[in-house]
Amino acid sequence: MGIKGLTKLLADNAPKAMKEQKFESYFGRKIAIDASMSIYQFLIVVGRSGTEMLTNEAGEVTSHLQGMFTRTIRLLEAGIKPVYVFDGQPPDLKKQELAKRYSKRADATEDLQQAMEAGNKEDIEKFSKRTVKVTKQHNEDCKRLLRLMGVPVIEAPSEAEAQCAALCKSRKVYAVASEDMDSLTFGAPRFLRHLMDPSSRKVPVMEFEVSKVLEELNLTMDQFIDLCILSGCDYCDSIRGIGGQTALKLIRQHGSIEHILQNINKERYSIPDDWPYQEARRLFQEPLVCTDDEQLEMKWSAPDDEGLITFLVNENGFNSDRVTKAIEKIKAAKNKSSQGRLESFFKPVGNTSMPIKRKAYWLP
DNA sequence: ACTCTAACAGCAGACGGG
DNA sequence: GCCCGTCC
DNA sequence: ACTTGCTGTTAGAG
Numbered sequence: 046m047g048i049k050g051l052t053k054l055l056a057d058n059a060p061k062a063m064k065e066q067k068f069e070s071y072f073g074r075k076i077a078i079d080a081s082m083s084i085y086q087f088l089i090v091v092g093r094s095g096t097e098m099l100t101n102e103a104g105e106v107t108s109h110l111q112g113m114f115t116r117t118i119r120l121l122e123a124g125i126k127p128v129y130v131f132d133g134q135p136p137d138l139k140k141q142e143l144a145k146r147y148s149k150r151a152d153a154t155e156d157l158q159q160a161m162e163a164g165n166k167e168d169i170e171k172f173s174k175r176t177v178k179v180t181k182q183h184n185e186d187c188k189r190l191l192r193l194m195g196v197p198v199i200e201a202p203s204e205a206e207a208q209c210a211a212l213c214k215s216r217k218v219y220a221v222a223s224e225d226m227d228s229l230t231f232g233a234p235r236f237l238r239h240l241m242d243p244s245s246r247k248v249p250v251m252e253f254e255v256s257k258v259l260e261e262l263n264l265t266m267d268q269f270i271d272l273c274i275l276s277g278c279d280y281c282d283s284i285r286g287i288g289g290q291t292a293l294k295l296i297r298q299h300g301s302i303e304h305i306l307q308n309i310n311k312e313r314y315s316i317p318d319d320w321p322y323q324e325a326r327r328l329f330q331e332p333l334v335c336t337d338d339e340q341l342e343m344k345w346s347a348p349d350d351e352g353l354i355t356f357l358v359n360e361n362g363f364n365s366d367r368v369t370k371a372i373e374k375i376k377a378a379k380n381k382s383s384q385g386r387l388e389s390f391f392k393p394v395g396n397t398s399m400p401i402k403r404k405a406y407w408l409p
Numbered sequence: 410a411c412t413c414t415a416a417c418a419g420c421a422g423a424c425g426g427g
Numbered sequence: 428g429c430c431c432g433t434c435c
Numbered sequence: 436a437c438t439t440g441c442t443g444t445t446a447g448a449g
Contacts, residue, residue, distance in 0.1 A: 047440065050414095085439070090422055092434060099435040107435050108422095115423050115434090140437070150438070178438060224421095224440075241422085286449090288414055313449095362435050 049277030051226040052238075054289035055253070059261035065249040068240070072124035073382060074219040075343065076237070077209040080129040080198075081179055082225060083241075084187055087112025088177045096173045101361040109183050110190055110361060116241060117196060118374055124382035128197045128218060128343050130205040131184055136328055138280040138321060150176055193353045194375060195346040199335070207231045207332035217341060220252070229255055230273040230329050232266060264296065270329045271302045271322075280325035282317045302326075348375045 055062060091108035092099035099108045120127045188198050201208035209221040210231035220235040221228045228236045236253040259269055275292035277283040287295070299305045302322050309316075335341060350372055357363035 052441080081438090082440095086421065089439085090420095092422090099433095101435065111434060112422055119423075135437085226441095286414070290413060357435095364434080367434080 047279070048226045048230055048273045049283070050289040051229070051273065051276060054276065054293065055258060058293060059258050062257035062261050063251050063253050066237075066252045068123060068250055071219075071237075071240070071250075073126070075126045075128060075217070076120075076240070077128050077130055077199075077212045077218040077221045079132075079205040079209060079223050079225065080187060081132045081184065081205060082223065083113065083116070083129075084109045084183050085177065085179050087116075088179065088183065093173075105361075106183075107361045107363075109179075110186055110357065111363075113187050113190055114194075114357070114371065117191065117194060118371055118378070119241075121196075121375055121378040121382070124378070126343075126345050126382075128199060128212070129187070129191055130199045130201050130208045130212070131188065132205045133200060133202045136203055136280070136333070138324055138328060150178065189356060190353075193349045193356060195344075195348045195379075197343040197345065199341060199343075202335055203333040204231075207328075208334045209233060211332075211334040211336065212341065215336070217343065227273070227278065227329075229253060229258065230270055230278070231332060232329075262293070267326075267330065268296050268300065270326055272296050273329070274322050274325050275302065275305075278325060278329075280328055281321050284314050284316060286314050345379070347379065348372055 087109045088098070088106070091112040093108065098106050099111055101107050117127060191198050199208065199212075206221075206223065206225060206228050209218075209223065210228055210233035212218045213221050213233045213235060220237050221233040222237040222240040224238060232255060234255050236255070238251040238253070240250050242250075255266075255269075259266060262269065262272075264272065272289075272292050274281065275283055275287055275295070276289045295305045295309070299308055306316065353372055354365070354368060357368050358365045
């Protein structure tokens with residue numbers, strides 16, 4: 046997932062488009078988060094030693110619940126209003142990429158088998174992480190948890206990242222938080238990295254504005270998308286020998302992939318057969334997203350005490366005291382932030398004289 | 410020398426007690 | 428502060 | 436029906 050080398054490319058070529066921010070500065074902000082990505086990380090790291098993970102009495106994994114629960118509380122305590130966006134159907138173009146990942150996972154499963162037979166602890170640790178897969182059940186578990194916590198959940202028709210970007214474009218959220226740079230390629234006006242890191246590591250939150258990225262690179266959004274495709278994305282191969290630097294040079298020189306293909310030395314660079322860069326471009330320009338206001342309604346409500354205890358304590362073996370205290374934390378955070386910043390920053394956007402077009406990436 | 414790419418290794422949560 | 432075990 | 440990605444580092448091609 047993501048765009049190869051885009052972080053470094055922007056750090057080198059558009060440093061002013063990114064600025065360090067304090068975690069605290071997002072008090073009262075609505076932030077969209079790709080849920081599946083988070084769940085994946087929790088499954089890899091929370092409570093894992095070797096192939097062991099946190100489980101309930103039935104032996105079902107609960108690491109994702111533990112991770113989602115504590116992280117979400119941390120966000121709420123910071124006064125952040127998170128909305129979690131879940132993946133829907135991946136686009137067809139992504140399927141070859143997914144197939145690649147699947148075969149890697151199969152390889153890792155074999156490696157794990159061998160490591161277990163050989164009793165090699167380090168290898169068991171390493172390979173078992175690579176076999177992790179987010180299932181439908183994990184997603185449903187987390188949706189249930191979040192709803193019980195009073196945190197809104199959105200189910201994207203396709204890519205969660207694209208839906209997050211759309212929420213931000215339509216001003217329903219302040220920013221998208223992700224570790225995945227293709228949020229920018231999907232045109233998220235404001236994009237945060239390392240929002241979750243600052244506690245464990247000492248990495249500052251890094252904030253990107255897509256309008257500044259375009260300004261500094263001196264590219265249109267469509268050209269930026271072409272740059273990302275050339276750099277390497279999930280939807281199609283890139284051209285061997287062309288990375289971020291060269292791609293940027295070529296886009297600046299020729300303006301689009303079409304014109305690059307007309308001018309490039311094809312002895313030197315081999316273009317992939319049947320290269321679907323146009324379809325990839327379209328997925329970034331006009332991804333399948335939900336725009337129906339009713340389905341996108343977001344409410345941050347009080348936690349359901351009883352529901353949480355039933356789900357976490359009774360069904361999943363969480364410590365009763367811990368859960369009770371955590372519920373109190375949620376309530377306290379809610380009281381503190383309910384009075385927070387709001388109207389003055391979320392001014393009405395109803396400017397009907399300006400048509401809402403795909404290319405409007407401005408921010409107030 | 411310099412630039413860039415590919416290939417590979419190592420890392421990923423949150424919390425609290427000592 | 429850090430280190431390290433625990434969370435389920 | 437299918438899921439790692441990122442940020443170093445280093446070696447080597449052009």
